[in-house]
Amino acid sequence: MKKENSNTKMKKVFPFGEDLGGAKILIIGAGLCGSLLALRLAQRGYQIELREERSDLRKTDISAGKSINLAFSDRGIKALKMAGVVDKVFPLCIPMTGRMIHSIESETFLSPYSARDGEYINSVSRGQLNGLLLDEVEKFDNVNLQFNCGCTSVDLENNTATFFDKNYNQEEMVTADVIFGADGAGSILRKEMFLQREILFSYSQQFLEHGYKELSIPPTESGGFKTYKNALHIWPRGEYMLIALPNLDGSFTVTLFLPHNNSVYSFSELNTDEKVSNFFQKQFPDALELMPNLIDEFQNNPVGNLGTIKCSPWSYKGKTLLIGDAAHAVVPFYGQGMNASFEDVFVLDKFIDRHEGDWSKIFDEYEKERKRDADAIGDLAVENFYEMRDHVSNPIFKKKREIEIEFEKRFSYYSKYSMVTFREDMGYDEAMRIGNAQDKTLLNLIANNKLEGLEIEELFELVKKGVSEILDDDKVSKMMQH
Amino acid sequence: MKKENSNTKMKKVFPFGEDLGGAKILIIGAGLCGSLLALRLAQRGYQIELREERSDLRKTDISAGKSINLAFSDRGIKALKMAGVVDKVFPLCIPMTGRMIHSIESETFLSPYSARDGEYINSVSRGQLNGLLLDEVEKFDNVNLQFNCGCTSVDLENNTATFFDKNYNQEEMVTADVIFGADGAGSILRKEMFLQREILFSYSQQFLEHGYKELSIPPTESGGFKTYKNALHIWPRGEYMLIALPNLDGSFTVTLFLPHNNSVYSFSELNTDEKVSNFFQKQFPDALELMPNLIDEFQNNPVGNLGTIKCSPWSYKGKTLLIGDAAHAVVPFYGQGMNASFEDVFVLDKFIDRHEGDWSKIFDEYEKERKRDADAIGDLAVENFYEMRDHVSNPIFKKKREIEIEFEKRFSYYSKYSMVTFREDMGYDEAMRIGNAQDKTLLNLIANNKLEGLEIEELFELVKKGVSEILDDDKVSKMMQH
Numbered sequence: 001m002k003k004e005n006s007n008t009k010m011k012k013v014f015p016f017g018e019d020l021g022g023a024k025i026l027i028i029g030a031g032l033c034g035s036l037l038a039l040r041l042a043q044r045g046y047q048i049e050l051r052e053e054r055s056d057l058r059k060t061d062i063s064a065g066k067s068i069n070l071a072f073s074d075r076g077i078k079a080l081k082m083a084g085v086v087d088k089v090f091p092l093c094i095p096m097t098g099r100m101i102h103s104i105e106s107e108t109f110l111s112p113y114s115a116r117d118g119e120y121i122n123s124v125s126r127g128q129l130n131g132l133l134l135d136e137v138e139k140f141d142n143v144n145l146q147f148n149c150g151c152t153s154v155d156l157e158n159n160t161a162t163f164f165d166k167n168y169n170q171e172e173m174v175t176a177d178v179i180f181g182a183d184g185a186g187s188i189l190r191k192e193m194f195l196q197r198e199i200l201f202s203y204s205q206q207f208l209e210h211g212y213k214e215l216s217i218p219p220t221e222s223g224g225f226k227t228y229k230n231a232l233h234i235w236p237r238g239e240y241m242l243i244a245l246p247n248l249d250g251s252f253t254v255t256l257f258l259p260h261n262n263s264v265y266s267f268s269e270l271n272t273d274e275k276v277s278n279f280f281q282k283q284f285p286d287a288l289e290l291m292p293n294l295i296d297e298f299q300n301n302p303v304g305n306l307g308t309i310k311c312s313p314w315s316y317k318g319k320t321l322l323i324g325d326a327a328h329a330v331v332p333f334y335g336q337g338m339n340a341s342f343e344d345v346f347v348l349d350k351f352i353d354r355h356e357g358d359w360s361k362i363f364d365e366y367e368k369e370r371k372r373d374a375d376a377i378g379d380l381a382v383e384n385f386y387e388m389r390d391h392v393s394n395p396i397f398k399k400k401r402e403i404e405i406e407f408e409k410r411f412s413y414y415s416k417y418s419m420v421t422f423r424e425d426m427g428y429d430e431a432m433r434i435g436n437a438q439d440k441t442l443l444n445l446i447a448n449n450k451l452e453g454l455e456i457e458e459l460f461e462l463v464k465k466g467v468s469e470i471l472d473d474d475k476v477s478k479m480m481q482h
Numbered sequence: 483m484k485k486e487n488s489n490t491k492m493k494k495v496f497p498f499g500e501d502l503g504g505a506k507i508l509i510i511g512a513g514l515c516g517s518l519l520a521l522r523l524a525q526r527g528y529q530i531e532l533r534e535e536r537s538d539l540r541k542t543d544i545s546a547g548k549s550i551n552l553a554f555s556d557r558g559i560k561a562l563k564m565a566g567v568v569d570k571v572f573p574l575c576i577p578m579t580g581r582m583i584h585s586i587e588s589e590t591f592l593s594p595y596s597a598r599d600g601e602y603i604n605s606v607s608r609g610q611l612n613g614l615l616l617d618e619v620e621k622f623d624n625v626n627l628q629f630n631c632g633c634t635s636v637d638l639e640n641n642t643a644t645f646f647d648k649n650y651n652q653e654e655m656v657t658a659d660v661i662f663g664a665d666g667a668g669s670i671l672r673k674e675m676f677l678q679r680e681i682l683f684s685y686s687q688q689f690l691e692h693g694y695k696e697l698s699i700p701p702t703e704s705g706g707f708k709t710y711k712n713a714l715h716i717w718p719r720g721e722y723m724l725i726a727l728p729n730l731d732g733s734f735t736v737t738l739f740l741p742h743n744n745s746v747y748s749f750s751e752l753n754t755d756e757k758v759s760n761f762f763q764k765q766f767p768d769a770l771e772l773m774p775n776l777i778d779e780f781q782n783n784p785v786g787n788l789g790t791i792k793c794s795p796w797s798y799k800g801k802t803l804l805i806g807d808a809a810h811a812v813v814p815f816y817g818q819g820m821n822a823s824f825e826d827v828f829v830l831d832k833f834i835d836r837h838e839g840d841w842s843k844i845f846d847e848y849e850k851e852r853k854r855d856a857d858a859i860g861d862l863a864v865e866n867f868y869e870m871r872d873h874v875s876n877p878i879f880k881k882k883r884e885i886e887i888e889f890e891k892r893f894s895y896y897s898k899y900s901m902v903t904f905r906e907d908m909g910y911d912e913a914m915r916i917g918n919a920q921d922k923t924l925l926n927l928i929a930n931n932k933l934e935g936l937e938i939e940e941l942f943e944l945v946k947k948g949v950s951e952i953l954d955d956d957k958v959s960k961m962m963q964h
Contacts, residue, residue: 200689200742200787200789201687201689202687202688202689203685203686203687204685204686204687204688205683205684205685205686206684206686207682207683207684260682305682307682440955440958443958444955444958447958473922473926476922476925476926476929
């Protein structure tokens with residue numbers, strides 16, 4: 001099927017009323033992933049029914065119940081470029097060039113993400129970005145987009161999904177050639193696959209003991225930023241942490257990560273205004289000064305859970321595919337959840353190019369390539385929680401970052417963070433393996449005081465050697481394990 | 483509460499009719515784990531209701547649908563010793579001193595499990611061992627044991643379990659102070675915890691692409707063994723394998739492990755008698771000669787699935803605890819499923835000793851110590867699949883085993899297998915960490931031809947050094963990850 005570019009108008013069909021040729025595709029969920037997927041498949045000319053449980057976020061003020069702003073980076077950029085819409089996104093972005101670390105004594109230092117220009121991440125509003133994608137989708141007449149239609153079940157054998165349409169208070173059934181479950185971490189399609197005994201569905205959900213609560217730093221009276229604009233702010237405190245990301249209106253969205261229970265400070269323990277005040281006074285005094293609405297927000301905003309979901313297989317009989325969070329929900333600590341979902345669409349598109357028409361082959365090859373990368377970003381995101389809340393203020397870690405910044409300035413070197421975030425040409429799995437080997441080599445050199453008297457070039461060679469030894473050794477023992 | 487020894491008779495109570503003091507305990511499942519747990523808690527004087535879904539396996543000939551014989555080893559021995567019944571088990575055992583490897587050319591070699599005397603595993607019948615434990619349980623009047631009572635649901639808040647009693651075709655509700663879910667891999671109690679949103683239940687089920695089918699080698703006409711009695715026989719063939727364990731009656735239980743689908747040889751592909759015959763003729767000719775009933779058994783016996791289950795938390799509000807396979811189902815390749823479940827009871831007993839009466843504390847500390855070991859044996863069992871089906875016949879692996887046998891003869895050295903199987907004083911997690919470091923060091927020395935000209939003492943020192951470096955290096959990078 002010939003690709004259309006994003007501005008072509010096409011004839012509108014409602015539940016696949018008229019056969020335009022090609023597969024009839026149902027996409028469950030018009031969040032970030034479902035919208036981009038619909039856009040891309042619409043550009044390819046498919047007939048698409050796109051259904052979303054929530055109401056249209058462009059018209060309502062209701063929070064999606066998810067984090068308000070996100071870090072948009074190279075893997076996401078790559079996918080939106082493919083769909084021809086990336087230039088419309090950049091105006092919505094605030095570049096964050098590094099982590100601004102706030103100590104308990106209210107001292108700050110900026111730890112850049114990379115020593116190279118152009119390697120930064122972007123704070124973007126989930127609502128604005130999703131709205132933009134929906135606007136683009138609606139330009140296509142071969143897409144029928146419905147809000148307030150939550151999927152209640154999927155009949156996998158007959159490829160029929162049932163929805164409850166709140167617009168008319170009625171149940172509706174939609175049969176399609178292919179059904180995509182882009183319905184997020186609580187995916188109904190995934191639940192159906194879990195319950196289908198025949199599938200032997202491997203499934204994992206892992207919760208952190210920590211929850212999160214969103215708070216805010218309002219803009220200055222003139223609409224400016226109360227603290228440094230172009231950074232991701234972190235208040236690392238070991239067992240818990242506070243972060244803040246900038247918004248276009250001058251405000252920051254602040255998120256507190258704290259254990260649910262069983263800790264000196266926990267969400268269940270912070271149950272009075274006084275306790276909350278004292279906690280912030282003691283732990284985040286500089287942030288507290290910027291947060292006039294703290295107590296109100298703390299009382300009114302819900303506590304969210306933090307979970308990682310992995311599963312396999314993602315597809316069933318070449319007729320259904322889980323994609324985005326539905327296939328691999330991750331915790332937010334690498335800023336990669338949205339980027340990974342967008343990259344899913346990019347990778348899927350590559351296999352549609354290769355095998356267009358043979359969905360079974362497309363889905364099998366897609367999962368074969370993508371699964372290990374999805375697993376890797378799930379693990380990386382959990383590990384980065386420990387790094388952010390704790391190690392960023394650890395001297396050994398700081399020394400490692402210093403050396404890596406020097407390396408990045410002088411050599412073709414990418415830290416683990418850089419590979420994960422900026423090397424959209426490399427899979428998450430490879431980035432993790434090389435990144436872990438680099439970290440292990442560097443941390444051991446530092447911890448064992450092996451740096452003294454070394455020129456930076458010598459150190460670089462030493463690290464290269466250490467990394468290659470670790471990767472070789474792992475190869476032999478992996479070979480023996482699998 | 484005072485411990486009674488296993489022969490004391492106590493007054494019988496039916497659903498906790500008369501209060502004898504102490505907690506009223508419901509145990510769901512009278513399999514290997516539930517029976518041993520009931521026995522131990524009965525010895526401690528608790529009032530116990532023990533309910534089993536299946537009929538009494540001592541009176542019926544119905545297969546439990548699980549593997550017929552099992553490998554009983556030191557961790558299981560330790561637990562049955564604690565309960566004072568181990569001496570009754572040994573007469574049911576056939577020692578297996580090593581792996582007897584059968585090549586495709588029908589050549590065999592014996593790879594001993596250890597160079598030390600007394601370090602062997604035992605083939606034992608699941609039915610006989612379970613029957614023995616039930617006999618011991620029934621000596622206690624403070625246990626009420628009911629068969630044909632399957633648990634259908636558990637009300638976690640009110641600590642009430644509902645059963646369907648097939649003896650009377652009626653539903654029954656049992657409320658207890660403490661409920662143990664010893665109801666195996668398909669645990670109903672675990673499902674209830676999974677569904678309870680408040681718990682934030684971390685859960686993982688991972689299936690192998692392989693299934694299994696049980697077959698047999700009958701005894702000789704005089705009741706003798708058709709092949710070497712005191713070994714676990716393996717026919718490793720890469721993508722699949724056959725194993726055989728001896729039974730007291732001279733027969734062997736044979737298990738074929740094969741992919742379900744998508745392979746040159748798979749269960750779905752071997753769908754005619756001729757294909758089955760040809761497969762065995764080509765791949766296992768020496769086994770085929772010993773299996774006159776192959777075709778019949780292959781046609782009639784079901785294909786089982788192979789899955790690993792992990793979850794957390796194991797307990798809820800100090801009132802319910804998952805134990806054995808219900809908490810951590812493992813694949814059978816390390817011969818540790820039953821031993822791990824028995825060891826659960828041993829470890830739990832230690833914490834009952836420490837905190838008797840405070841179930842909440844008992845369960846929390848039990849899980850804190852036991853969870854990482856349960857995770858480790860789950861991972862070890864999957865890894866050992868690859869070792870058994872493939873690497874045992876690999877030259878590098880064989881060389882490693884040779885060296886390790888020499889080490890075990892001369893030094894205080896334990897291979898990973900020995901630590902997991904024979905070092906009941908060491909947790910699975912520690913055994914895995916040290917064992918993996920040993921394997922990695924040895925495999926790399928062999929693969930890189932570093933052995934030449936080395937005396938065995940020098941090699942041993944080199945391995946010790948390598949292991950300690952790996953463990954130290956891992957410590958630094960682990961510290962940075964968590």
